[in-house]
Structure formats: structure tokens, C-alpha cells
Amino acid sequence: MDRRKFIRDGLLATAGAVTLGSLPSCSGGIVRTGGGLSGGSTASEGPLELEWEDFTAEMKYTFSISGSSRDSTPIVLTRLHWCGFTGYGEASMPPYLGESHASVNAFLRRVRDEVLPDFRDAFLVEDILARVDALAGGNCAAKASVDIALHDLLGKVMGQPWWRIWGFNAQDAPFTCYTIGYDASDDIVRKKTSEAAWSHFLKVKLGQTDAEDRRMIRLIREIRPDTPVYVDANQGWKDRFYAAEMACWLAENGVVMIEQPMPRDDIEGNAYVNSRSPVPVVADESCQRLADIPGLHGAFSGINIKLMKCGGMHEAREMVTLAGALGMDCMIGCMTETSVAISAAAQLSPKMRWADLDGNMLIANDCFSGMKLKDGRITLGPEPGIGVTPLQR
Numbered sequence: 001m002d003r004r005k006f007i008r009d010g011l012l013a014t015a016g017a018v019t020l021g022s023l024p025s026c027s028g029g030i031v032r033t034g035g036g037l038s039g040g041s042t043a044s045e046g047p048l049e050l051e052w053e054d055f056t057a058e059m060k061y062t063f064s065i066s067g068s069s070r071d072s073t074p075i076v077l078t079r080l081h082w083c084g085f086t087g088y089g090e091a092s093m094p095p096y097l098g099e100s101h102a103s104v105n106a107f108l109r110r111v112r113d114e115v116l117p118d119f120r121d122a123f124l125v126e127d128i129l130a131r132v133d134a135l136a137g138g139n140c141a142a143k144a145s146v147d148i149a150l151h152d153l154l155g156k157v158m159g160q161p162w163w164r165i166w167g168f169n170a171q172d173a174p175f176t177c178y179t180i181g182y183d184a185s186d187d188i189v190r191k192k193t194s195e196a197a198w199s200h201f202l203k204v205k206l207g208q209t210d211a212e213d214r215r216m217i218r219l220i221r222e223i224r225p226d227t228p229v230y231v232d233a234n235q236g237w238k239d240r241f242y243a244a245e246m247a248c249w250l251a252e253n254g255v256v257m258i259e260q261p262m263p264r265d266d267i268e269g270n271a272y273v274n275s276r277s278p279v280p281v282v283a284d285e286s287c288q289r290l291a292d293i294p295g296l297h298g299a300f301s302g303i304n305i306k307l308m309k310c311g312g313m314h315e316a317r318e319m320v321t322l323a324g325a326l327g328m329d330c331m332i333g334c335m336t337e338t339s340v341a342i343s344a345a346a347q348l349s350p351k352m353r354w355a356d357l358d359g360n361m362l363i364a365n366d367c368f369s370g371m372k373l374k375d376g377r378i379t380l381g382p383e384p385g386i387g388v389t390p391l392q393r
């Protein structure tokens with residue numbers, strides 16, 4: 001499908017879905033809809049139709065983290081149709097995830113051809129997503145693009161946003177931090193920091209050399225002497241004794257949380273740092289999916305949940321519950337993403353101690369409007385599903 005038609009159809013579908021989604025009434029436990037189903041039929045059965053398009057998110061700045069840098073991120077935008085409703089989804093594929101336009105396209109063809117024809121009830125979320133997950137290991141961004149579209153769709157059918165369906169309190173939504181990527185230029189670090197004046201929390205990408213890491217912190221402190229800072233080392237520190245010392249220095253310099261100091265599989269090393277760090281140490285690369293969490297208990301103080309790692313909103317919700325039961329705090333994170341995946345992740349934000357949902361602000365060509373920040377805090381509105389609207393491109 002060409003891009004213009006995709007967007008045009010999307011705008012029409014959204015307008016219809018929002019109108020219809022705001023009017024459902026329950027009858028005998030079955031959701032009934034208005035005219036969208038030609039005469040008020042029951043939204044309980046019908047074919048699930050999936051379509052998608054490739055998209056490239058252009059970064060506002062070259063994005064550098066420990067081990068890589070890039071100017072753009074490949075994305076696939078999905079649409080799932082059912083009974084007159086349309087849900088939007090997204091796969092974002094930064095290179096370290098190992099997915100690509102080609103791999104996501106191949107996976108979505110399998111979802112379309114091998115899974116969806118077996119379902120006529122979109123509310124069978126557990127069954128549908130279990131079949132999608134079982135198609136192949138990995139492919140978590142591709143899986144998330146189906147999961148998010150399915151949640152958006154069902155939220156619209158129910159006429160409610162997911163934060164309400166889950167029973168969360170929008171007033172509990174946290175502030176998001178804004179990420180300052182590593183840069184060798186002092187001027188660029190200062191410029192990025194100045195541009196983030198709206199944000200009450202900054203996140204800094206470290207894990208370079210000792211001198212460079214300290215330079216980044218000192219530059220940011222020149223401009224923002226008192227702002228709480230999260231540090232993400234992205235596995236960049238290889239020596240646990242050094243990492244523990246660095247954690248103490250960072251805490252003395254106003255850092256309040258450290259993400260993934262040591263390599264993902266070095267759980268003992270990360271646990272050593274966490275046990276000596278004055279501030280919480282959070283697992284990101286070490287925590288991909290729900291099944292990883294029990295092995296991290298006692299080693300990390302918290303986990304960073306990202307939809308592109310865990311396969312979407314359904315498993316992310318389960319991760320929140322399990323982490324909470326184990327006494328671990330949660331952070332909601334993101335990749336460079338459009339407002340589709342950011343708004344989907346935001347639905348979970350009331351349960352988060354930390355939030356890093358700035359991925360749509362780091363790109364120059366966001367093609368949806370969705371979750372808005374107010375004075376740096378995540379706001380959750382009444383729009384059904386994940387609350388996004390496509391923009392004209």
C-alpha cells in the first residue's frame with residue numbers, strides 16, 4: 001500500500017474509531033457498537049487484518065551510546081483492522097536489537113498468514129499473542145508491533161485508554177527524563193543540555209573512558225547544577241571495582257540512579273556494583289523479558305521495561321506485577337520511536353518509579369501525535385486505546 005493511502009485510510013479509521021469508541025454500551029457482557037458495523041452488529045467476531053509499512057526515523061542529533069552511534073532508526077508501522085476498528089502499532093529496530101525492516105516484514109507476513117486466519121475474536125489476547133510469540137524466538141520488536149496494534153484496537157472497541165482498563169491512576173504518572181547522548185564536542189553537550197531546560201530529570205549516556213565519563217557529568221553540571229541525573233552506562237564498564245567506585249563518584253555528583261553498569265551476562269558483577277552503590281542500579285540489557293526477572297532478583301534494585309525488548313504491552317504489564325512482587329522498582333524506557341510506541345508505553349507509566357519516554361522527541365519526523373508532556377510530566381488522557389492520531393506526512 002502506498003504511504004499516502006496508508007495515512008489517509010488511517011485518518012479516516014481513527015476518526016471513525018474514536019467516534020465509535022466513545023459510544024459503546026455493554027449488553028450482556030458483549031460490546032455493542034454503533035453504525036460502524038453496518039447497523040449496530042456485535043463486535044465479537046470478524047477477520048483480523050494486518051498491514052504495515054516501512055518507515056525511517058531521522059534523529060535530530062547523531063545518537064551515540066557506549067559501543068555505537070547512528071543518525072536514523074528503521075521502524076515498521078502496523079495497522080490491525082477488526083470489525084470496523086483500527087489499531088496502530090510500531091516496531092523500532094535500533095541495530096543492537098538485531099532486527100531490521102526485512103526481518104520484521106518477514107515476521108509480519110507469517111503473523112498475517114499463519115496466525116491471524118485462525119482468530120475471529122480480537123479479545124483472545126492471550127491466545128493470539130502466544131501464537132505470535134511461538135512463531136520464532138527473538139523478533140521482539142516485530143511482536144511488539146502486533147501487540148501494540150491489538151491493544152490500541154481493543155481499547156478503541158471498549159472506548160477506554162489502557163491506563164484506565166488496567167485500573168491505574170493517571171495522577172501517578174511520573175516525570176520523564178530527557179537523554180543526553182555522549183558527544184566528543186563540549187559545545188554540543190552544552191547545547192543539548194540547554195535545550196533540555198524543560199526536563200526535571202536528565203539521563204546521561206556514559207560507559208566511555210573514565211575521563212570522558214567525568215567530562216560529560218561536569219559539562220552537564222555547569223548548566224544544570226542541581227537537576228537529578230540518571231546515568232546509563234550501557235554495559236560500558238568492564239571492571240566491577242572501577243564501576244563501584246564510579247557509582248560513588250556519580251552519587252556525590254547528583255546522580256540518583258545507574259542503569260546497566262556492567263555487561264548483561266555479568267550478573268555477579270552488576271550485583272557487586274549494586275551492593276556498593278549509594279543509588280539504585282537498574283537492569284536494562286540484562287532484563288529483556290518476563291522470564292529474566294527472577295534471575296535478577298537480589299542483583300539489581302530495579303528493571304527497565306521496554307516494549308521493544310519484551311514484545312509489547314501485555315508482557316510489560318506482567319513484568320510490572322512480577323517485579324513488584326519481588327520488591328524491585330520499575331522504569332519504563334524506550335528506543336528511538338514514534339509517538340505510537342511511546343504512547344503505548346506511557347499507559348504503564350503510573351506504575352513506574354522512573355520514566356524515560358523521550359524517544360519521540362529525539363526524532364525529527366514523528367508521524368503521529370500522542371502522549372503529551374506537561375512541565376516534563378507524562379499526561380494520560382481519555383482517548384481510547386493508546387491515544388494516537390496519525391499526522392499528515
Ligand code: MG
Binds near residue numbers: 234260284285304
Ligand atoms: Mg539503557
